[in-house]
Amino acid sequence: MELYQLRSFVAVADERHFGRAANRLHLSAAPVSRAVRALEAEIGSTLFVRGAGEVRLIEVGAALHKRAAEILRNAESFGQYARELRAAPRGPTLGGTI
Amino acid sequence: MELYQLRSFVAVADERHFGRAANRLHLSAAPVSRAVRALEAEIGSTLFVRGAGEVRLIEVGAALHKRAAEILRNAESFGQYARELRAAPRGPTLGGTI
DNA sequence: AATGCTTACGGGTCACGTAATGATT
DNA sequence: AATCATTACGTGACCCGTAAGCATT
Numbered sequence: 001m002e003l004y005q006l007r008s009f010v011a012v013a014d015e016r017h018f019g020r021a022a023n024r025l026h027l028s029a030a031p032v033s034r035a036v037r038a039l040e041a042e043i044g045s046t047l048f049v050r051g052a053g054e055v056r057l058i059e060v061g062a063a064l065h066k067r068a069a070e071i072l073r074n075a076e077s078f079g080q081y082a083r084e085l086r087a088a089p090r091g092p093t094l095g096g097t098i
Numbered sequence: 099m100e101l102y103q104l105r106s107f108v109a110v111a112d113e114r115h116f117g118r119a120a121n122r123l124h125l126s127a128a129p130v131s132r133a134v135r136a137l138e139a140e141i142g143s144t145l146f147v148r149g150a151g152e153v154r155l156i157e158v159g160a161a162l163h164k165r166a167a168e169i170l171r172n173a174e175s176f177g178q179y180a181r182e183l184r185a186a187p188r189g190p191t192l193g194g195t196i
Numbered sequence: 197a198a199t200g201c202t203t204a205c206g207g208g209t210c211a212c213g214t215a216a217t218g219a220t221t
Numbered sequence: 222a223a224t225c226a227t228t229a230c231g232t233g234a235c236c237c238g239t240a241a242g243c244a245t246t
Contacts, residue, residue, distance in 0.1 A: 043180040082141040
């Protein structure tokens with residue numbers, strides 16, 4: 001499992017549409033579909049029902065959506081925090097000079 | 099930023115040694131070094147001091163280590179939770195039949 | 197000289213985009 | 222017919238391992 005798969009999963013879950021999810025990720029629809037398929041294969045269960053002109057989360061997918069979104073938020077927060085620390089890299093190295 | 103980079107970062111931080119981190123990840127030392135280097139480049143700051151026969155986290159690295167480990171734990175938990183849900187996929191689809 | 201991190205190099209995997217296909221309205 | 226997800230196909234990026242380089246002890 002990799003973050004790019006979770007990004008596609010969450011984007012589709014939010015947009016309820018593979019095309020819009022792809023636009024949001026600056027990708028074409030094909031890799032988004034593949035990423036979700038790969039995640040579903042790894043999990044062993046589908047996450048969406050595709051049909052009726054709508055993409056909808058099934059129960060398993062809805063439960064995992066919250067967790068996936070949390071992981072992505074943490075990952076984004078990680079990068080943001082890192083940049084903040086870089087802006088203020090005051091203080092000695094851990095354990096003193098090496 | 100991708101999970102494989104965080105895996106290398108956390109492994110090196112835990113082991114304080116690129117070689118042992120590589121063994122733990124079933125990789126050679128080279129890709130571990132590259133993954134950490136890439137993360138450091140993306141962040142804009144080094145994370146370790148290499149030298150004196152020891153690898154040690156600097157302050158920035160220590161702060162990010164905790165966050166990175168948490169992300170990896172969440173990612174692992176995600177997979178585990180997914181398998182649990184697959185084992186008991188009872189219940190209707192969200193919003194009823196499509 | 198020995199240990200260990202890093203960089204160079206070549207190869208194989210895989211994620212991407214375009215285009216064709218299938219399914220549904 | 223139109224829309225949309227999926228699959229096929231070729232290409233480019235990139236991650237990996239091996240090997241050479243460099244620093245420190």
